[in-house]
Amino acid sequence: MISRNFFGKKDNPELNKRLPPGQYIEKSFPVLTAGPTPPVDLNTWKFEIRIGENIDHSWSWEEFMSLPKIKIHTDIHCVTKWSKFDTNWEGVSLDTIFEKVKDLNKYHYLMAYCYGGYTTNLPLEDTQNGQAMIATTFEGENLSPEHGGPARLVVPKLYFWKSAKWIQGIQLMEKNKAGYWEQYGYHNYGDPWKEQRYWND
Amino acid sequence: MNWQFAKISKIITENYRTKTFQLIPHEPLIFQPGNHIDVRLTSETGYQTQRSYSISSHPEKKSFFEITVELIEDGEVSPYFFNEMIEEDKIEFRGPVGGPFKWTPQMGGPLLLLAGGSGIAPLRSMMKQNVHGNHNQKIPITIAYSCRTKRDMIYSYEIDQLSNFEYIKPHFFFTRENNQEDSNSRINEDFLKNTLKTIGPKIAYVCGSTQFVEAMCALLIKLEFPFEKIKTERFGPSS
Numbered sequence: 537m538i539s540r541n542f543f544g545k546k547d548n549p550e551l552n553k554r555l556p557p558g559q560y561i562e563k564s565f566p567v568l569t570a571g572p573t574p575p576v577d578l579n580t581w582k583f584e585i586r587i588g589e590n591i592d593h594s595w596s597w598e599e600f601m602s603l604p605k606i607k608i609h610t611d612i613h614c615v616t617k618w619s620k621f622d623t624n625w626e627g628v629s630l631d632t633i634f635e636k637v638k639d640l641n642k643y644h645y646l647m648a649y650c651y652g653g654y655t656t657n658l659p660l661e662d663t664q665n666g667q668a669m670i671a672t673t674f675e676g677e678n679l680s681p682e683h684g685g686p687a688r689l690v691v692p693k694l695y696f697w698k699s700a701k702w703i704q705g706i707q708l709m710e711k712n713k714a715g716y717w718e719q720y721g722y723h724n725y726g727d728p729w730k731e732q733r734y735w736n737d
Numbered sequence: 738m739n740w741q742f743a744k745i746s747k748i749i750t751e752n753y754r755t756k757t758f759q760l761i762p763h764e765p766l767i768f769q770p771g772n773h774i775d776v777r778l779t780s781e782t783g784y785q786t787q788r789s790y791s792i793s794s795h796p797e798k799k800s801f802f803e804i805t806v807e808l809i810e811d812g813e814v815s816p817y818f819f820n821e822m823i824e825e826d827k828i829e830f831r832g833p834v835g836g837p838f839k840w841t842p843q844m845g846g847p848l849l850l851l852a853g854g855s856g857i858a859p860l861r862s863m864m865k866q867n868v869h870g871n872h873n874q875k876i877p878i879t880i881a882y883s884c885r886t887k888r889d890m891i892y893s894y895e896i897d898q899l900s901n902f903e904y905i906k907p908h909f910f911f912t913r914e915n916n917q918e919d920s921n922s923r924i925n926e927d928f929l930k931n932t933l934k935t936i937g938p939k940i941a942y943v944c945g946s947t948q949f950v951e952a953m954c955a956l957l958i959k960l961e962f963p964f965e966k967i968k969t970e971r972f973g974p975s976s
């Protein structure tokens with residue numbers, strides 16, 4: 537349906553090639569979170585890998601910061617419709633984290649879990665080969681708490697709710713399971729190019 | 738989730754930069770207070786864009802629902818709503834969409850509602866549900882509503898009436914009413930401390946700009962209100 541007299545101010549065919557359907561370009565950095573920003577203390581901060589309920593491996597902040605870093609330059613797409621172009625992140629590749637796991641190929645999914653109780657599920661293969669990191673800086677600065685600091689998952693190819701803020705760990709799973717927003721009706725996979733916002737999209 | 742159409746049956750001018758749109762969908766919309774819809778606009782070139790708007794009306798009114806749109810001067814969608822849309826126009830939308838930011842009478846109370854500007858929209862739906870819903874036990878609600886000046890208030894005609902119900906307690910804060918900084922013109926720590934003590938809320942709902950939500954949550958957490966009992970909806974961007 538054509539909206540009478542609607543001339544999209546942001547209708548820029550050149551730029552919009554880079555924009556998934558239904559998204560618009562935002563210059564600032566909005567916040568999507570289900571609740572308040574949780575206080576996270578670096579002295580007790582841990583990043584963990586869980587297999588079932590068992591902690592298979594864990595890093596303190598210092599240990600984590602001494603891991604090799606990678607950089608990602610990418611566009612990001614939030615399910616609340618904004619996209620942000622050319623963002624810069626630095627952090628630890630999940631490939632580095634997964635090096636610690638024996639029999640990684642037994643698992644097909646992961647659940648990212650966070651300080652504050654948030655969870656989100658992803659296929660393991662979408663987080664490998666440089667496609668995902670635990671970011672600790674954004675645009676060269678320490679990641680601020682409202683944007684997920686001290687550390688958040690970044691998986692740019694999926695809607696940004698998959699890029700869990702305040703990450704505490706990753707649970708490896710053989711079978712897929714719905715995370716927090718996914719249980720509330722948001723899509724299990726969340727590909728912005730297929731506009732997979734909600735169940736059945 | 739499918740796209741559908743709704744007809745604008747009525748437009749209510751709330752103030753100089755806010756309008757409420759009463760919408761009649763094809764099929765009645767079953768929603769819970771706190772839910773929102775996604776609206777999609779399409780230009781003649783085929784360009785499309787979407788935005789979210791909270792449902793501000795009473796969920797048990799089955800024939801129509803309402804959204805309340807605040808004008809963001811340099812925006813793309815809100816000026817279209819504000820300046821262009823007229824009664825009888827159609828809009829395309831899908832929904833209801835919702836996450837944890839919702840309230841139903843079964844969830845109980847008392848409730849603390851903190852609204853910044855147009856952030857009052859979904860909280861109005863909660864209040865209406867409590868006042869007009871057919872549940873027996875009315876829930877005590879304290880609402881603190883912060884806006885720039887009296888002229889920026891939304892639903893002022895209703896909020897006056899709401900205070901006739903002894904279980905609803907509104908408090909108003911005008912952050913730019915006088916040219917001077919007056920700390921009592923903001924929802925501040927003292928106010929929240931007293932309120933938490935006197936009403937003992939079961940859940941707090943915070944809705945408005947990102948800055949407003951961040952500021953309110955920081956105060957609630959500082960006052961040791963439990964993290965998991967705070968529900969938030971952020972309307973705008975942050976820097």
Ligand SMILES: Cc1cc2nc3c(=O)[nH]c(=O)nc-3n(C[C@H](O)[C@H](O)[C@H](O)COP(=O)(O)OP(=O)(O)OC[C@H]3O[C@@H](n4cnc5c(N)ncnc54)[C@H](O)[C@@H]3O)c2cc1C
Binds near residue numbers: 809812
């Ligand atoms: C879940 C949800 C529910 C929402 N419910 C409502 C609602 O009930 N009523 C309502 O009016 N809005 C609501 N919003 C905000 C709404 O979706 C749009 O973001 C808003 O109408 C601005 O869109 P626009 O196209 O006019 O501006 P845009 O073209 O998107 O933005 C133009 C400029 O304004 C800035 N901007 C965008 N939004 C805001 C804002 N809210 N405050 C200050 N600056 C802003 C942008 O950063 C940008 O610089 C909601 C948002 C979400 C995510």
